[in-house]
Amino acid sequence: MNLKETGKFVISLDLELNWGVFDVFTIQQYRNNLLGAREVVPELLKKFNQDNIHATWGIVGFLFFSNKDDLLKEVPDKVPSYDDMTLSAYQHIQQIGENEIEDPFHYGSQLIHLIKQFPNQEIATHTFSHYYCLAKGQCADNFETDLSKAITVAKKHHLSIQTIIFPRNQINQNYLTICKKHGVTRYRGCENHWLYKITGKQDNPIKRLMRLLDSYMNLSGQHIYDLDELIQKDDVINIPSSRFLRPYSKRLRGLEPLKLRRIKIAMEKAAKERKLYHLWWHPHNFGADLEESMKMLDKIITHYQMLNDRYGMESVHMGELANTLLNDSSKKKDEDFRENRGVSHAIYQKA
Ligand SMILES: [Zn+2]
Numbered sequence: 118m119n120l121k122e123t124g125k126f127v128i129s130l131d132l133e134l135n136w137g138v139f140d141v142f143t144i145q146q147y148r149n150n151l152l153g154a155r156e157v158v159p160e161l162l163k164k165f166n167q168d169n170i171h172a173t174w175g176i177v178g179f180l181f182f183s184n185k186d187d188l189l190k191e192v193p194d195k196v197p198s199y200d201d202m203t204l205s206a207y208q209h210i211q212q213i214g215e216n217e218i219e220d221p222f223h224y225g226s227q228l229i230h231l232i233k234q235f236p237n238q239e240i241a242t243h244t245f246s247h248y249y250c251l252a253k254g255q256c257a258d259n260f261e262t263d264l265s266k267a268i269t270v271a272k273k274h275h276l277s278i279q280t281i282i283f284p285r286n287q288i289n290q291n292y293l294t295i296c297k298k299h300g301v302t303r304y305r306g307c308e309n310h311w312l313y314k315i316t317g318k319q320d321n322p323i324k325r326l327m328r329l330l331d332s333y334m335n336l337s338g339q340h341i342y343d344l345d346e347l348i349q350k351d352d353v354i355n356i357p358s359s360r361f362l363r364p365y366s367k368r369l370r371g372l373e374p375l376k377l378r379r380i381k382i383a384m385e386k387a388a389k390e391r392k393l394y395h396l397w398w399h400p401h402n403f404g405a406d407l408e409e410s411m412k413m414l415d416k417i418i419t420h421y422q423m424l425n426d427r428y429g430m431e432s433v434h435m436g437e438l439a440n441t442l443l444n445d446s447s448k449k450k451d452e453d454f455r456e457n458r459g460v461s462h463a464i465y466q467k468a
Pocket of ligand 1: 137243247285
């Protein structure tokens with residue numbers, strides 16, 4: 118089927134447990150979400166399997182371990198040189214428990230083992246140490262060390278990493294060549310709007326409030342993407358985000374229908390116009406209220422199924438989408454090449 122014939126629905130998940138939030142919350146503050154995340158993962162996999170949803174799981178490399186000894190053996194010689202060392206996961210290692218049973222917040226080998234058993238789920242990297250590409254003090258060498266470690270550790274689990282989801286969506290354009298050098302050829306970019314521009318500094322409260330409002334009403338547009346435009350140059354392919362899926366909020370439950378409506382409208386537009394809609398979140402977002410958040414997701418998936426029936430919209434993970442785009446573009450190049458050859462052959466015959 119020609120790529121342009123159907124819209125695409127992509128889901129990506131950032132699996133990080135406490136490695137993604139240790140600088141923001143204490144374990145006590147975020148305990149329910151983190152423990153909940155361990156229940157969310159199997160629930161999502163079950164749901165995705167039932168409804169044939171393909172998804173990309175960007176996983177922090179530290180989570181591949183089940184005990185501290187094995188993790189410590191893989192600590193690279195050079196760790197990130199952030200100006201603010203409280204951002205460094207390596208600073209935090211000393212405080213973690215010995216293994217996954219004793220400390221379910223910092224190890225994820227059981228979860229990864231489970232994800233691997235399900236079909237149509239891509240395992241991507243969320244860097245080895247939840248690395249911040251725009252943080253002050255770090256450098257390209259630091260990033261390369263981190264990325265190659267993430268790839269090596271995944272390889273030991275028979276996984277080939279080709280997709281990256283940058284922590285806190287901090288995308289450093291200069292690092293994309295490093296990704297490419299290591300065979301990582303696609304990443305999740307941000308929405309193309311100033312509200313979603315990531316600078317590496319903490320956003321001011323007004324910007325944060327506007328982003329919250331944007332989840333309920335259309336302030337920034339639909340963020341759906343023309344598939345042809347995703348592959349303009351032969352570089353690392355950006356498969357940008359359409360929306361961060363906020364979990365069910367008890368406090369804002371009156372607004373939940375607006376949030377869903379906003380997502381459904383954009384999905385439908387993408388399906389009709391044969392474009393991309395890309396939704397993402399962290400499993401720990403669902404951790405505090407698994408039941409209500411899963412009900413919310415259920416409504417989104419039911420909507421996708423209607424769009425699949427009506428317009429042929431397809432659920433694909435980031436890797437599948439990138440491969441389809443590349444195949445389509447190389448087919449197009451072949452066709453162009455054949456056409457050109459045909460023309461020159463015709464000229465030759467005339468002469
Ligand atoms: Zn993260």
